[in-house]
Amino acid sequence: MAGFYVHIPFCKRRCLYCDFYSTILLPRRGEYVDALLQEITERKKELNEPIKTIYLGGGTPSVLDSIDIFRILRTIGTDDAKEITMEINPGDADLKYLREIRQCGVNRLSIGIQSFKDDLLQLIGRRHSAIQAINAVHMAQEAGFDNISIDLMYALPSQKMSLWEADIEIALRLGVQHISSYGLMYEEGTALTKKKEQGELEVVDEDTENAMYDYLCKRLKKAGYVHYEVSNFALPGYESKHNSSYWNGTPYIGVGAGAHSYLPPVRSWNKSDMSAYIKKVNKGILQQDKETLTEKDMYNEQIMLGLRTAKGCMLSPSVDRRLTVGNYIQSGLLREEEDGRIVATQKGLHILNRIIEDLMI
Ligand code: SF4
Structure with a gap:
């Protein structure tokens, strides 16, 4: 089984906190899709296994016309695909569009809501409103989508615990099957980080951020969601198959500017530059930058990704279990399952990056 990422x-505009590669040069969408189709046609030959999951991510895939979504999916081939996810911005959702992309084969939506408070949405530079977010979910349901994920952010500037609790209640009332939730990160060089440095923002402190995360986990668990990855919660049976395959080391091809591929043991990627990507593909050059992972790299990835999941990971015999792991277990930050897998506890999730670093070899 393999995955395909596009x-x-x-x-349409840049969010103030975002440090992902994206471009506002929307008039070049047509040329870009043509290049994508060429890359897909060539690169899918690299896969010897059926494509079980497809993920259209960004950026903002919903800035494309539905006919382009159709052309992309038809070129990949959807016969074996069990899950076809598309990220959409609530500001782009309308019933006709949602019905069309569903007809193209998209059977799972990931809606970038982030917050149900208009002033917070504005503060972080999102282009949609709370009412558009709620309507987007309702329209998606009306269009027949029964596997909907929403993204929510916490620790937004000046966000109080009560506002966060209210956001979670609205999300639960929407009846979505999956929630991904991330604390706001002040990435270097972003417009939001500059505002923070200039003292223009009321930044949420670490204790409140941890309390927000704990509340999220507790409330969603009570509502029947499975906490299957540090930032992901799903009703039983609705865990993201595509993302789970990243965490399990399943092979995948990624196409488009900045996309990564993993065909074990080789990881490869396109440069994050839309114009250079189009130029290169038009010249028939599909070569990517590459690295071959060593056994050690693969082990470390397994630790990094596995420890983020509820399944946890197996440790190498070379890790000092007694000292490193033993201390973490004694402090209630890790626990050991009967089969030897190591899993982070709720308390451990607060300092997960530090634990991961310690367990890498
Ligand atoms: S929509 Fe997504 S990719 Fe685009 S700027 Fe905002 S956060 Fe970044």
Whole structure:
């Protein structure tokens, strides 16, 4: 089984916190899709296994016309695909469009809501409103989507615990099958980080951020969601198959500017530059930058990704279990399952990056 990722790097405008590669040069969408189709046609030959999951991510895939979504999916081939996810911006959702992309084969939506508070959405530079977000979910349901994920952010500037609790209640009332939730990160060089450095923002402190995360986990668990990855929650049976395959080391091809591929043991990627990508593909050059992972690299990836999941990971015998792991277990940050897998506890999730670093070889 294999996955297929398609990167659509266009955004109508840049969110203030975002440090992902994306471009606002929307008039170049047509040329970009033509290049994508060429890359897909060539690169899918590299896969010897059926494509079980397809993910259209960005950027903002919903800035493309539905006919382009159709052309992309038809070129990949959807016969074996069990899950075809597309990220959409609530500001782009309308019933006709949602019905069309569903007819193209998209059977799972990931809607970038982030917050149900208009002033917070504005503060972080999102282009949609709370009411558009709610309507987007309702329209998606009306269009027949029964596998909907929404993204929510916490620790937004000046966000109080009560506002966060209210956001979670609205999300639960929407009846979505999956929630991904991330604390706001102040990435270097972003417009939001500059505002923070200039003292223009009321930044949420670490204790409140941890309390927001704990509340999220507790409330969603009570509502029947499975906490299957550090930032991901799903009703039973609705865990993201595509993302789970990243965490399990399943092979995947990624096409488009900035997209990564993994055909074990080789990881490869296109440069994050839309114009250079189009130029290169038009010249018939599909070569990517590459690295071959060593056993050690693969082990470390397994730790990095596995420890983020509820399944946890197996440790190499070379890790000092007694000292490193033993201390973490004694402090209630890790636990050991009967089969030897190591899993992060709720308390451990707060300092997961530090634990991961310690367990790498
Ligand atoms: S829509 Fe997504 S990719 Fe585009 S700027 Fe905002 S966060 Fe970044």
